[in-house]
Each structure stands twice: as C-alpha cells, then as structure tokens.
Amino acid sequence: MNTHRIIAIDQSTSATKAMLFTEQCQLLSRVNIDHQQYYPKAGWVEHDAEEIYANTIKAIALLLEKEDKSASYSLGLTNQRETVVVWNRKTGKPITNAVVWQCQRGTEICAQLKNAGHTELVQKRSGLLIDPYFSASGVKWILDNVNGARELADNGDLLLGTIDAWLIWKLTEGKVHATDYTNASRTLLFNIHTLQWDEELLGLFTVPKSMLPKPLPCDAIFGETTVEGLFATPIQIAGVLGDSHGALTGQMCFNAGMGKATYGTGSSVMVNIGEVAAAPPKGLVTSVGFAALGKVFYAFEGNIHCTGATIKWLADNLKLINSPQEIETIATSVPDNGGVYLVPAFAGLGAPWWNPDVKAAIFGMTLATMRPHLLRAALESIVYQVKDLTDMMTKTAGVPLTELRVDGGPTRNQFLMQFQADMLESTINRSEVEEASALGAIIMNGFARKVWSSFEEVSKLRTSNSLFSPKMDSNRVEVLYKGWSEAVQQLIK
Numbered sequence: 001m002n003t004h005r006i007i008a009i010d011q012s013t014s015a016t017k018a019m020l021f022t023e024q025c026q027l028l029s030r031v032n033i034d035h036q037q038y039y040p041k042a043g044w045v046e047h048d049a050e051e052i053y054a055n056t057i058k059a060i061a062l063l064l065e066k067e068d069k070s071a072s073y074s075l076g077l078t079n080q081r082e083t084v085v086v087w088n089r090k091t092g093k094p095i096t097n098a099v100v101w102q103c104q105r106g107t108e109i110c111a112q113l114k115n116a117g118h119t120e121l122v123q124k125r126s127g128l129l130i131d132p133y134f135s136a137s138g139v140k141w142i143l144d145n146v147n148g149a150r151e152l153a154d155n156g157d158l159l160l161g162t163i164d165a166w167l168i169w170k171l172t173e174g175k176v177h178a179t180d181y182t183n184a185s186r187t188l189l190f191n192i193h194t195l196q197w198d199e200e201l202l203g204l205f206t207v208p209k210s211m212l213p214k215p216l217p218c219d220a221i222f223g224e225t226t227v228e229g230l231f232a233t234p235i236q237i238a239g240v241l242g243d244s245h246g247a248l249t250g251q252m253c254f255n256a257g258m259g260k261a262t263y264g265t266g267s268s269v270m271v272n273i274g275e276v277a278a279a280p281p282k283g284l285v286t287s288v289g290f291a292a293l294g295k296v297f298y299a300f301e302g303n304i305h306c307t308g309a310t311i312k313w314l315a316d317n318l319k320l321i322n323s324p325q326e327i328e329t330i331a332t333s334v335p336d337n338g339g340v341y342l343v344p345a346f347a348g349l350g351a352p353w354w355n356p357d358v359k360a361a362i363f364g365m366t367l368a369t370m371r372p373h374l375l376r377a378a379l380e381s382i383v384y385q386v387k388d389l390t391d392m393m394t395k396t397a398g399v400p401l402t403e404l405r406v407d408g409g410p411t412r413n414q415f416l417m418q419f420q421a422d423m424l425e426s427t428i429n430r431s432e433v434e435e436a437s438a439l440g441a442i443i444m445n446g447f448a449r450k451v452w453s454s455f456e457e458v459s460k461l462r463t464s465n466s467l468f469s470p471k472m473d474s475n476r477v478e479v480l481y482k483g484w485s486e487a488v489q490q491l492i493k
Contacts, residue, residue: 088159106137
C-alpha cells in the first residue's frame with residue numbers, strides 16, 4: 001500500500017522547522033535549523049532570504065534521510081508573518097535583506113500616512129493599523145532607499161512577497177508567484193473584503209502592482225517542486241497560511257466564537273468572528289483567519305507583551321522562585337491574591353491599550369502581603385490580560401466566546417488554566433499539540449488534496465488532554481476583575 005506523508009515547513013522568526021506528518025495528523029519527526037538575525041541599526045531587524053531558502057532545502061533533506069522512499073509526499077507551509085522580501089525576477093536574487101516584522105525602519109513612513117489622515121481608509125480596507133509591524137512600509141523603504149530599486153520596480157523587474165511567496169517562487173523555480181489570503185491580509189496592501197490587492201493602498205505606499213503575488217485561499221494547490229532535485233518526480237505544494245492562522249486552524253477553531261491563545265513569552269489571542277469582516281475594537285486588528293472549502297473566516301487578533309516573561313522575571317530577576325514550575329504550588333498556598341495586583345507592563349502595555357510608555361507596577365500591598373500573594377498576582381495578571389482582549393473581541397463581533405483553545409508551556413499550570421476558565425466564564429480546552437501552526441498547514445494540505453471534505457471530519461482528529469470549566473461565582477469574578485481594571489487605569493491615566 002502506498003502511504004502518503006506530508007512535509008510541513010514552519011518557517012519562523014528564528015528558525016526553519018521541517019516536520020513529517022501522516023494523513024491522520026500524527027507527527028513522525030522534525031528537523032530544526034536556526035538562521036542569523038541581522039541588526040544593522042538600532043530598531044532594525046533583517047533576515048537573509050537566501051539563507052532561509054537554503055535552510056528549508058537542508059531541513060527537508062535531513063527529514064527525509066531515513067524515510068520510506070516508496071511513500072508519496074506533498075508539502076504544506078506556514079510562516080512568520082509580515083516579514084517581506086523584494087527580489088529581481090530575472091536573477092532570482094533579493095535586492096537587499098528581508099525586512100522582518102520586528103523592524104522599525106518604516107516608522108517615519110507610517111507617521112506621515114497617519115498625519116495625512118489615512119488611518120480610517122487603511123483600517124477599513126485592510127483591517128489593520130498603520131504600523132511598521134506590517135509589510136508595506138518595509139517595501140516602500142526598500143524601493144525608496146536601495147540603489148536603482150524604484151527604476152527596476154517601475155520596469156516590472158522586481159517581485160515582492162512575504163516569506164511564503166518567496167519560498168513558493170524558489171521551490172517552483174520561478175514558475176509560481178503566489179501567496180495565501182492570510183499572509184496577504186498582514187501586508188497593509190490587501191483588501192480583506194474583496195480579497196484582492198487594493199489599488200488605493202498600493203498608491204499610498206507607492207508599490208507597483210506588477211510586484212505582487214497572486215492571492216489564493218489557504219487550501220489551494222500552489223504548484224509543484226522537486227525540492228532542488230530531492231524528488232525524482234515533482235510533489236505538490238498544497239496548503240499555505242501564516243503561523244498564527246496555522247495555530248487557529250491547528251486548534252480546529254472552525255466556528256465563530258472559538259478562539260485560541262498561545263501562551264509563550266507573550267501571548268497571541270485570536271478569535272474566529274465568522275464570515276463577515278467586522279471592524280475591530282480599538283487597538284486590535286481584523287485579518288483573514290483562514291480560507292478553505294470555499295469559505296473565508298475572519299478573525300480579531302491582539303498580542304500581549306508579557307505573559308510567560310512575567311514568570312521568568314520572578315525566577316531570574318527577583319529570585320522569588322527557583323524555576324517557573326515552582327510558582328503554582330506557592331501561589332495556591334494562599335486562598336486569594338490578598339488584594340494584590342501586578343500589572344506586567346515591562347515592555348509597555350500591548351493590546352488593547354497600546355501604551356508603550358507605561359511601566360510595570362504592583363498595587364494593593366499591605367504589611368500582610370507575602371511572597372505567595374505576589375506570585376499569585378503574577379499568574380492572575382496573565383489571565384486578566386487574556387480576558388481584556390477576548391471580552392473586547394466577542395463584544396464587538398457580537399459573538400459569545402464558546403471555547404478558548406490554548407497551547408504553550410504555561411498551559412501546564414493547572415491553577416492558571418482553571419482561573420482562566422473562571423474569569424472568561426467559558427471552557428478552556430488545552431491541546432496536546434505542540435506544533436499547532438504546522439498542524440494548520442497539514443489540515444489545509446489535506447483539504448487541498450481532498451483528503452477531507454468538511455471541517456467536522458477533520459475536527460474529529462483533534463486530541464485534547466483536558467477541559468477546564470468555570471466554577472467561580474459570577475459576583476466574585478466581577479470583583480476580582482474590577483480590581484485589575486482599576487490597577488490598569490491608575491497606570492494609563
């Protein structure tokens with residue numbers, strides 16, 4: 001029997017991972033190759049797109065070394081979002097390093113557009129805020145500042161793309177220049193309502209339309225590749241989406257009102273708002289969540305700066321715990337927070353406040369305050385920040401939160417998960433999947449190749465290792481959250 005294996009490429013900010021999955025969504029093996037980070041000036045971040053492509057080829061070669069040569073293969077792709085490459089279509093070479101999503105070089109370009117009053121138009125068309133975090137200002141900077149770039153672009157000799165489009169172009173030996181709707185929706189150049197590049201947005205950022213890849217649904221077949229001769233017969237590239245969208249899909253958040261939170265150093269929260277692109281609450285953005293089986297689902301998204309980083313700070317800087325694993329036992333040795341609230345604005349406050357100047361603070365301490373109260377307040381701060389976002393998202397979309405699906409290291413903390421369920425008054429569903437983004441690419445690959453024909457069919461493959469249901473009295477929830485809100489208000493006054 002000829003078995004089929006799916007190679008998932010997860011091209012992230014720090015590394016390129018190649019993973020091998022079965023069609024039952026089981027992870028068989030993985031290879032991880034780091035790439036160099038370049039910081040040419042304060043606040044600037046770059047990647048070498050050719051290094052990323054070379055690492056992709058190398059990772060796939062290593063992954064297949066011990067594999068069954070009689071199996072058939074296809075390839076799915078998920079990637080760091082917003083990072084953008086500009087290359088020469090004739091030589092196939094980037095004209096400069098990729099501008100990474102963390103790079104601030106587009107700050108002035110964005111400020112000029114905001115001052116000129118374009119915020120509302122941009123938000124209405126793209127669902128996004130005018131910010132250097134998104135790709136467009138990086139492209140404009142390259143065209144305006146790299147020698148000869150503007151002339152080459154005007155002659156139709158330059159192409160641009162987020163990392164997915166660059167890898168697809170390289171893997172297909174320049175035959176296919178395409179991206180998917182989720183990556184396109186993070187560029188500031190894409191109209192999320194028409195699902196096309198927007199002429200007016202292109203005009204604002206002075207980007208010629210001839211540079212742009214063709215936008216396709218996530219479950220499209222994007223082309224064929226031999227992976228630089230690794231395969232004698234070309235294999236299909238099928239299933240492409242940005243990494244946060246991959247996690248939304250990998251967590252099987254296929255219905256409106258389902259959300260996912262990834263708890264890492266910070267946290268990314270995304271809620272499926274259904275098939276209508278509603279305007280986001282202030283400080284948040286609307287993106288294409290995913291597009292598959294002929295449908296397009298939209299999502300609200302917000303990012304929190306400090307969640308896991310707060311626990312690390314308690315261990316490394318304050319030495320209040322020896323390791324993050326210790327925090328739960330000590331924090332639960334007291335019945336409540338003793339009125340103590342920690343607002344972890346170590347890097348300012350992210351969504352929904354977007355206040356970079358605020359500093360972290362602890363409120364409500366008395367002579368009765370002890371170490372466990374402070375540790376408990378730190379854990380609770382993670383939950384309150386997630387609640388700030390999800391409450392705002394579901395209220396604006398008019399869609400109640402049915403379930404929050406969670407992944408990441410801190411989710412192993414039982415107290416944290418139960419308190420999250422209590423505060424959201426909603427079920428928390430903890431996933432066993434470590435590689436949620438890659439799994440999203442596998443699902444889109446399966447839809448593209450007609451392995452599954454419905455969301456229900458693929459949802460059955462999800463494994464969860466625990467559900468947390470709300471247990472706390474609603475009045476108690478209100479009192480605790482009011483204390484948090486008051487603490488934040490004192491900082492942002």
